[in-house]
Amino acid sequence: MKIYNTEDSYGIISKVIHWLVALIIIGLIAVGLYMTGQKYSPEIGKLYWIHKSLGVLVLVLFFIRVLWKLMNKAPNILGNPNAKEKFLAHSMHIALLVCMFVMPASGWLMSSSGGHSVTFFDLIKLPNLIGKSDSLHHLLEFIHEYTSYALIGLIAVHVAAVLHHHFIKKDATLKRMMFK
Numbered sequence: 001m002k003i004y005n006t007e008d009s010y011g012i013i014s015k016v017i018h019w020l021v022a023l024i025i026i027g028l029i030a031v032g033l034y035m036t037g038q039k040y041s042p043e044i045g046k047l048y049w050i051h052k053s054l055g056v057l058v059l060v061l062f063f064i065r066v067l068w069k070l071m072n073k074a075p076n077i078l079g080n081p082n083a084k085e086k087f088l089a090h091s092m093h094i095a096l097l098v099c100m101f102v103m104p105a106s107g108w109l110m111s112s113s114g115g116h117s118v119t120f121f122d123l124i125k126l127p128n129l130i131g132k133s134d135s136l137h138h139l140l141e142f143i144h145e146y147t148s149y150a151l152i153g154l155i156a157v158h159v160a161a162v163l164h165h166h167f168i169k170k171d172a173t174l175k176r177m178m179f180k
Contacts, residue, residue, distance in 0.1 A: 001179070001180060004072055005072050005073060005074060005075055006075060007075055007076050008075055008076070008172075008176065009075055009176040010074075010075060010176055010177055011072070012179075013068055013072075014068065014072065014177075015177060015178075015179060017061060017064060017065050017068065018177060020061065021058060021061050021062075021065065021100065022155075024054050024057060024058055024061075025058060025100070025103075025151065025155075026155070027054070028051060028054055028055060028058070028103075029148055029151065029152060031047055031050070031051050032051060032148060033148075034047070035047050035048060035051065036145075049119075051107075052107065052108075052111060052118045052119070053119065053120050053121045055103070055104040055107045055108070055118075056104065056108070056118065056119075056120045056126065057120070058100060058103070058104045059101070059104035059105065059108070062097070062100045062101050062104070065097075065100075066097070075176060077089070078165070078169075078171040078172060078173055079169060079171055089161075092154065092157065092158060092161070095150075095154050096151075096154050096155075096158065099147055099150055099151040099154060100151075102143065102147045103144065103147050103148065103151060106140050106143045106144040106147060107144055108126065108129060109129055109130060109136075109140050110137060110140035110141055110143075110144055111128075112128040112129045112130045112131075112132075113130050113131070113132060113133045113134075113136040113137040113140055114132065114137045115128075115132040162174050
C-alpha cells in the first residue's frame with residue numbers, strides 16, 4: 001500500500017487519518033448527546049474527561065490532515081462531474097473541515113470560559129484560552145451544540161454521496177478510500 005496519494009487512490013496516511021477521525025467524531029457526537037442529558041456524576045465526569053481528550057486528538061488530527069492535504073495532492077475526481085457537482089463536493093469537504101476545527105476549538109474555549117481545564121488524557125494540560133465568563137460560556141455552548149448538529153447533517157450527506165457513487169454510479173469512490 002502506498003504512503004502517498006496517487007492519481008487513482010488515497011495513500012495509507014490519508015486513509016488512516018480519514019477513518020480515525022470519522023470514528024472518533026461519531027463516538028464524540030454520540031457521547032456528547034448522551035452526556036448533555038445526564039445529571040453530573042463521577043461516571044459522567046469521566047465521560048467528559050474522555051470527550052475532552054478525544055476532542056483534543058481531533059484538533060491535532062485536523063492540523064495533521066490539513067498539512068497532509070497541502071503536501072499531498074488528492075486523487076483525480078472519478079467520472080466526469082459537471083461544475084455544480086465539483087462545487088458541491090469541494091464545499092462539502094470544506095464544511096467538514098471547518099466543523100472538524102470548530103467543534104474541538106469551541107469545546108476547549110467552552111471549558112475555559114466555564115473555569116474547567118482541558119487535558120489530553122492527563123498527559124498534557126492545555127492552557128485556558130480565555131477567562132471564566134458565563135455569557136461567553138453560553139455562546140460557546142450554543143456554537144458547540146449547533147456545530148455538532150451541522151456535522152451530523154454533513155456526515156449524513158457525505159455518506160449518502162459515497163453510497164450514491166458506489167451503488168448508483170458504480171465507480172470506485174468508496175473503494176479507493178478502503179484498506180486493501
